[in-house]
Amino acid sequence: MNPDATPAALQQQVSGSSFYAGMRVLPKAEREAMYAIYGFCRLVDDIADDQQGDxxxxxxALDAWRGDLDSLYAGGPPGRAALVAEAVKQFKLDRADFEAVIDGMATDVDHDVRWPPMAELDLYCDRVASAVGRLSVRIFGMDEAPGIELAYHLGRALQLTNILRDVDEDAGIGxxxxxxxxxxxAGIPFTTPVEVVSDPRIDAACRAVAATAHDHYRKAHALLATRPRGHLIAPRLMEAAYAKVLKQTEAIGWKPPRRRVKVSKLALLLTVARLWLTR
Structure with missing residues (x-):
């Protein structure tokens, strides 16, 4: 096995992420499967965001991942997909969801995404976030219908929050x-990325997107409140923590100059403790 794909190595990779506090409370098999999914996402995301490569x-590189996944699902040598092989086997993860994640990353490789139509943005969110959610809810042991619904809403909510938080960082890479x-x-002319996000009127555009994100958070929260079957501390943590990030970002606003909200690890741990006590 690739030494970077061992449970210990994957835990080390994820330990610096906001997901770690939620994942560490899962049972061992589920925890290691989630580390593998996180590792896969990190690797393909690094390919998409590598500003040094042509x-x-x-x-x-993304197509090579597709080939390795094809081989894994066909029972052949998995190559790099050995990273997720055990998770695929144990939790019967859908090949299409891995493909969707790669498709999302391929969008960023193909061109610098600039002001996509809403329908294209929604598809992008489905690929890079909700598809990861669909893989995750299988590992969490959720029933199919509520699992897919949760992945739909929470994935979009989280991705839109990231987009709204990273406006300046994204504009800096075009x-x-x-x-x-x-x-x-909002009346903003389509010129250059930096000029668009530097326009004070961008605040109105961002608040409209934030309203959509809040709607997805509300629907995800309502579904979680029904207490569907599964290990749900991790998605409850992400819903609670990132809804708070969105509210904090809204409070600051998007008129330049902006300040990027960060996720506090202490706050995450306190949220995990609260969710554990109220589960």
């Missing part, structure tokens, strides 16, 4: 994920 080379419709409604 687009053709990065596209080939990307603006805010939807064209909201930018146009």
């Amino acid at each position: 687009r053709e080379g990065r596209a080939r 990307r603006v994920y805010l939807p064209a419709e909201e930018i146009a409604a």
Whole structure:
């Protein structure tokens, strides 16, 4: 096995992330499967966001992952997909969800995403976030219908929160994920990424996107409140923590200059403790 794919190595990779506090309370098999999913996502995301590599080379790297997944699911040598092989076997993870994640990363490799139409943004969120959710809810042991619904809403809520939090960082590498419709409604001309996000009117566009994210959080929270079957501390943590990040970002606003909200590890641990006591 690739030494980077061992449970210990994967735990080390995820330990610095906001997911760690939630994942560490899972049973061993589920925890290691989630570390593997996180490792996969990190690796393909690094390919998509590698500003040093040329687009053709990065596209080939993503295609190599597709080939390894094809081989894994066909019973052949898994190559890099050995990272997720045990999780696939134990939790019957759907090949299409891994493919969707790669498709999302391929969007960033193919071109710098700038003010996509809302429908394209929603598809992007489904691929890079809700597809990860669909893999995760299988590992959490949720029934199919509530699991897919939770992945749909929570994945979109989390991704939109990241987009709203990372406006300046994304513009710095030539990307603006805010939807064209909201930018146009705010009266901002489509010029360059930095100019668009530096326009004070971007605040109105961001608040419209935030309203959509809040709606997804509300629906995810309502579903979790029904206490569906499964190990749900991790998604409850992500819903609680990132809804708070969105509210804090809203309170600051998006008129430049902006301050990026960070996730406090202490706050995450306290949230985990609260959720553990009230589960």
